[in-house]
Amino acid sequence: MYNAYTENAPFLARQNAFNLRLQEKYLQGALAEGRKLVFDSIQEPVLWVRDGKDLMIVVKMLRTDDTIKVDFLSSLTAYDNKDKVDGPKRFVMVYNFYSTTTNVRVRVKLAVNLDEAVPTLTNEWAAANWLEREVWDLFGIPFAGHPNLRRIMMDERFTGHPLRKEYPIKQREPFADNIPFHLGAQPLPKSEK
Amino acid sequence: MENKQPLADFYNPNVLINLGPAHPAMHGTLRVMCRINGEVIEDATCEIGYLHRAIEKLGEEKTYHQWMVYTDRLNYCSALINNIAYAMTVENVMNIKITDRCLWVRMIMMELSRIIDHLVCLAANILDAGALTCFWLLFRWREEAYTMIESACGMRLTTTYARIGGMSYDIPDDFIPRLFKFCEEFPKAMDEVDALLSGNRIWIDRTRGVGVLSREDALNYSATGVVARASGLDIDLRRDRPYMAYDQVDFDVVVGSNGDTYDRYLCRMEEMKQSVRILKQCIDKIPGGPIWVDDRRVQIPEKIDVYTKMEVLIHHFKIFMEGIDVPAGESFTFVEGANGELGFYIVSRGGPKAWRLHVKSPSLMQFQAYEKMIKGDKIADAVATLGSVNIIAGELDR
Numbered sequence: 238m239y240n241a242y243t244e245n246a247p248f249l250a251r252q253n254a255f256n257l258r259l260q261e262k263y264l265q266g267a268l269a270e271g272r273k274l275v276f277d278s279i280q281e282p283v284l285w286v287r288d289g290k291d292l293m294i295v296v297k298m299l300r301t302d303d304t305i306k307v308d309f310l311s312s313l314t315a316y317d318n319k320d321k322v323d324g325p326k327r328f329v330m331v332y333n334f335y336s337t338t339t340n341v342r343v344r345v346k347l348a349v350n351l352d353e354a355v356p357t358l359t360n361e362w363a364a365a366n367w368l369e370r371e372v373w374d375l376f377g378i379p380f381a382g383h384p385n386l387r388r389i390m391m392d393e394r395f396t397g398h399p400l401r402k403e404y405p406i407k408q409r410e411p412f413a414d415n416i417p418f419h420l421g422a423q424p425l426p427k428s429e430k
Numbered sequence: 431m432e433n434k435q436p437l438a439d440f441y442n443p444n445v446l447i448n449l450g451p452a453h454p455a456m457h458g459t460l461r462v463m464c465r466i467n468g469e470v471i472e473d474a475t476c477e478i479g480y481l482h483r484a485i486e487k488l489g490e491e492k493t494y495h496q497w498m499v500y501t502d503r504l505n506y507c508s509a510l511i512n513n514i515a516y517a518m519t520v521e522n523v524m525n526i527k528i529t530d531r532c533l534w535v536r537m538i539m540m541e542l543s544r545i546i547d548h549l550v551c552l553a554a555n556i557l558d559a560g561a562l563t564c565f566w567l568l569f570r571w572r573e574e575a576y577t578m579i580e581s582a583c584g585m586r587l588t589t590t591y592a593r594i595g596g597m598s599y600d601i602p603d604d605f606i607p608r609l610f611k612f613c614e615e616f617p618k619a620m621d622e623v624d625a626l627l628s629g630n631r632i633w634i635d636r637t638r639g640v641g642v643l644s645r646e647d648a649l650n651y652s653a654t655g656v657v658a659r660a661s662g663l664d665i666d667l668r669r670d671r672p673y674m675a676y677d678q679v680d681f682d683v684v685v686g687s688n689g690d691t692y693d694r695y696l697c698r699m700e701e702m703k704q705s706v707r708i709l710k711q712c713i714d715k716i717p718g719g720p721i722w723v724d725d726r727r728v729q730i731p732e733k734i735d736v737y738t739k740m741e742v743l744i745h746h747f748k749i750f751m752e753g754i755d756v757p758a759g760e761s762f763t764f765v766e767g768a769n770g771e772l773g774f775y776i777v778s779r780g781g782p783k784a785w786r787l788h789v790k791s792p793s794l795m796q797f798q799a800y801e802k803m804i805k806g807d808k809i810a811d812a813v814a815t816l817g818s819v820n821i822i823a824g825e826l827d828r
Contacts, residue, residue: 248671277760278522278525278759279761281762309649311652311764311773312762314775317786320779331775333773333790337649337664342671344762363651363798364650364795368794375486388479389479390479390827399487406484406487406488
């Protein structure tokens with residue numbers, strides 16, 4: 238695989254050391270119950286966490302880990318698990334964390350049920366704000382503690398969540414007019430500056 | 431004129447002004463609402479979604495090959511990078527190892543696209559600030575690069591050049607000499623622009639200290655690419671997580687320090703020179719051989735065989751009518767796009783269509799940070815900052 242880092246020897250060593258550390262620190266002990274480490278098509282680690290609380294514990298651990306040094310939120314998305322291949326729950330949240338110093342990546346997955354709130358990451362990274370709004374808009378997964386959870390891609394009057402599998406691709410919902418621009422719950426707060 | 435408002439209202443600290451979404455200086459359908467005090471932006475917020483075309487939803491409805499054309503419409507300034515990154519992701523899920531020649535052709539195309547993207551961004555940014563000469567100087571070379579790409583795949587802006595497991599065509603015979611000429615002459619044009627702008631009092635006054643993003647904020651807002659590097663965040667996936675053959679070529683990662691518009695300009699200029707450096711090494715190292723991987727699952731047969739041999743015709747028909755069969759699995763592949771970290775996430779449950787296809791676009795992160803960058807600046811500075819951040823609406827809204 239030329240496309241992956243897997244042919245680069247020094248890099249592979251670093252990633253393997255990281256995988257070992259994941260095994261030791263994150264998958265052993267009483268807290269680690271329900272977590273699972275799997276590898277994707279190019280052998281990148283995917284860590285399944287138990288629930289929302291566990292997600293926050295893992296994120297805090299990753300951020301304070303002095304060998305992995307995760308400090309960057311690369312991406313945050315979700316997918317519909319309607320066919321129940323990845324467990325009994327309806328959606329899977331996918332977080333992608335990166336370290337700008339050690340250059341390792343870890344993908345964290347969390348299965349959530351319909352209307353089950355996921356704790357927000359906006360307190361950890363400001364970047365999570367729009368990403369979580371997007372997931373809310375397209376999948377309808379709510380985020381507990383999000384400061385401004387509104388639709389971002391769709392119009393505010395839009396009904397339904399288009400990336401759910403049951404949403405028909407040809408369904409249209411046109412609006413003739415624009416709604417006045419506003420900021421949701423906080424109408425233009427005065428800045429601290 | 432009793433309704434006339436008193437002049438004091440002009441200095442009302444709660445005046446709202448709307449930038450965009452349909453304005454030539456907004457580079458696509460972007461909308462920013464600013465609360466201004468006099469001419470200073472005290473607070474700003476962005477609204478996106480005007481160009482949302484449900485590309486991710488379409489990814490679940492189209493076969494892997496059909497979706498290739500949608501990648502062109504993400505970042506249309508560097509469509510080739512999107513094409514190739516997407517092809518890479520599907521290849522990762524299928525565990526396909528592409529041929530050496532294909533690899534180097536792809537590297538050439540990616541670097542050429544990076545140059546084009548930086549040229550467009552710089553030229554538009556400089557034009558927004560009022561300097562037309564540099565615009566023509568830079569766009570002349572964009573034209574030359576596009577003509578080269580056209581000679582390779584027949585299209586200019588939306589190329590659809592990559593295929594899963596190869597490229598649609600091999601590069602023509604005169605491509606490499608032409609690229610060599612480009613590598614020789616293009617840096618001279620860069621020097622010309624450099625001489626016109628880098629020490630120019632007006633340009634410096636217009637850009638230095640404008641739209642500042644600190645290193646901490648770059649991390650906090652997940653800024654990548656030139657925006658992050660100009661803020662002093664030393665990340666470049668080409669060096670940090672080498673994909674393709676980037677570990678076999680020499681280049682420097684350009685890092686700024688102030689995180690303002692001027693630093694982003696300098697970073698882009700230098701990064702183009704580094705891309706030329708990579709291109710020169712690619713010219714030396716590009717091997718011969720086939721461009722298509724020898725894998726029956728994905729290889730599109732030669733046209734002449736399709737017309738003359740029945741088995742090949744059936745194979746061709748099945749590839750295009752049914753699509754290729756991708757095994758169950760998933761991959762999140764990131765490349766260093768022209769704007770920053772570009773990622774494609776494919777969850778496959780087997781079969782010719784993806785179960786979930788996600789695009790991680792750098793523009794989304796950068797535009798979120800843009801709210802923060804323009805606070806405290808003037809309205810005209812917001813336009814200069816927007817040009818330097820290079821938000822592409824197609825990639826932002828998807």
